[in-house]
Amino acid sequence: MHVHQHTLLQSQGGTARVARDLQMYLTGQGIPTIASFELQDSAAVGLQIPPEQIANQVDDAKAQGILHLHSTADWSVCLEFCRERATALAITLHDCRLLTGGCPFPLSCQQWVIGCSESCPQHFSKTAEHWEKIRVLLDNLKPILMAPSGWLAGMVRTLHPQARVRVIPNGIAAAGAERSSKIECKKKLGIQVNSKLVLFIAHGGKQAMYKGGHLWTRIWKQIKTREPQAVALAIGGEKTTRNGDFWELPYLVQQDLVRFMDAADVLVYPSLADNHPLVVLEAMSRGLPCVAFASGGIPEQIIHEQTGLLSPSGDIEHLADSAVRILQEPAWGQHLAKLAFHRYHRFFTVERMGRTYIDAYRQLLQATPRPEGIEDKQARKRTRT
Template identity: 25%
Template sequence: MRILIINTSEKTGGAAVASNRLLSALNNNGVKAKMLVRNKETDHLSVVSLSQPLKQKWNFLWERFCIFLHLHLSKKGLFDIDIANTGCDITRTKEFLEADIIHLEWINQGMLSLKNIRKILESGKPVVWTMHDLWPATALCHYARGCIAFKTSCKRCQLLPHHGSMNDLSARIWAQKQKTYSKGRIHFVCCSNWLAQQAKQSGLLKGHSITSIPNPIDTHIFHPINKNEAREALSLPKDKHILLFVSQKVTNERKGVHHLINAIKELTALHPQLKNTLAVALMGGSADEVTSQLPVETFSLGYISDDKSLVNAYNAADLFVIPSLEDNLPNTIMEALACGVPCVGFNIGGIPEMINHKVNGYIALPKSAKSLAEGINWVLSHPNKNELAQQAVAKVNQNYSQQGVAMRYINLYNEALARKIYKL
């Protein structure tokens, strides 16, 4: 069986990380898998980049320019929506022609247009599409932010100037997606049960199969190591509790760093001694913009992409906090748990599927700095840290192992091939 995974980037972003891990999991379990990307960042033989890099850059810029015009020349929200009006026809590539299954992942920002997706469906090859966010089930947005229009049909979009109109950009892209999806059967996969429940309510996805399969992680790479050695490698103090926060861009509003700041202020007001015994490590871009706002010693680790440094960062921490306001199945939680680090997060999205309350971490009330502070304090004051670490690792081994996730995808591929052969 030959699988072609398609994702915009090879390594940048959560979807790219998850796609790479699935690529490895499949190849390690008897499947011949390749990944086609726009941005190739390594010399990995199983990863192939699109040709004509200047054309790919133009596709990216043209889509942003069109969105910029629809936003009335405003940069606000420029990357919150995608319209897939330009992309690359991959149906003539060697990798596409050789593949038995086409597996779409995150294909936005000029990688594939709706026209390109229509050609893929018209080729007759079975298509699996892993949803890393809600974009395949909405007109424009990646996260609904409380909007329920996608359950029937998108229009009057809250992300457009003046909340759009009855025939705004979202209504037109919705109609285009409906036409595209009618060209063939798509097997949609959601990384979390939360996202699957949302997807099943979408008016766009009616008639298509929707299932839930989590992302895998390689526990040969992400596993517990000596905490002091990890801290030494990153020049972090050995005599303090370290709280870790991770985001590709620390100041991303959806990642909720302002709730973390307020929680730590509240926590240190109740427990003043923590000002001297607690430190925060921030991993991601723009971390320097936040360090001065925290009432404890803070370390900016910058953006880290290599696995060895990531493993050190997680193992250096006593707890990992993810105050996201909307999230699917964050790789960061999976990575922290695999390294034996208890996690604290809001009862939002797929987060409570990963953190078992007061077992391997703490689930706080949504958007409550007080509840988040209580969760942080619960982990810091837990009498049996080893038990928390063991429960964290056990969660990963039971739910996110490479072999277990690969076998679930292989079963889905076989089902998709059978439906094609027997025209079910």
């Protein structure tokens, strides 16, 4: 088995992190892997390859070669070139772009079910053309389609009822640092120890519309009114700003983000559209109680009133009430967090994710015809030996 993974971004973002963690696991299992990307950042690993050349990287002389696509700037070009080669193709859907006219998430729009029109409510262009082309390519290529959530897998089956679909929940590696008491963590960050720290996190900050960043201020005002000791840190924007007890911080690398999670009393995650967000898993792994909208695949991570609290999607008053409830009943909040921590270790580790991907790869190889001549060459080799 030889696995070539490809992502749009070299190392930033959740998709790249999943691919990187999976590569490390596969390597640890003795499975040769290669990583490629399209947009380079500061990392020094992987090959930079445009979409039209990705399929060429899998040597079809290798009967056990697998091309695993996570993301690309141009799915239609990438898949078109894959169709020209006898490649064992695996695709992880980290969002809905392969099912829609190009939008990451359709929200309340249902056009993707019957065929996107050019009147896209999110104003994406050439949506009808994109939807039809991707639909035909996937039907012809017949890759194994892997979704981190049952929610997204259900969407795949709606549009491609004959497709091979696997649900493989995202997994993350536990942060190495031991958790200190929240008081000690707050002291180290210069936060008053008697404050009740509310955390908002989204790449893009308040501009992250799918993640509900534009709702942060409204939710915060409701929390602050009911809990005067609350202090908020909103992480993921472009610069550091302050408005009263509401601080905005830019994007943080994982090890810095963990420090704030360890100091926080609750994570408020008002995402309106999500697949299987890593930030929720991060909170679970650090024993941080989380309140969130019951959107997308989030209810597959958080079990309401067992490992966190869920609110109807878009109901900011309900979400704020949930956050205040945890702030004012810290013992109960820590009980939820403890159960969430155990749920993380049971279902959402890199090891569990990696084992499931390997099983999916084997399933794919068994179902993928070998390139012409491979079986004869291998038979002759066995005869000579």
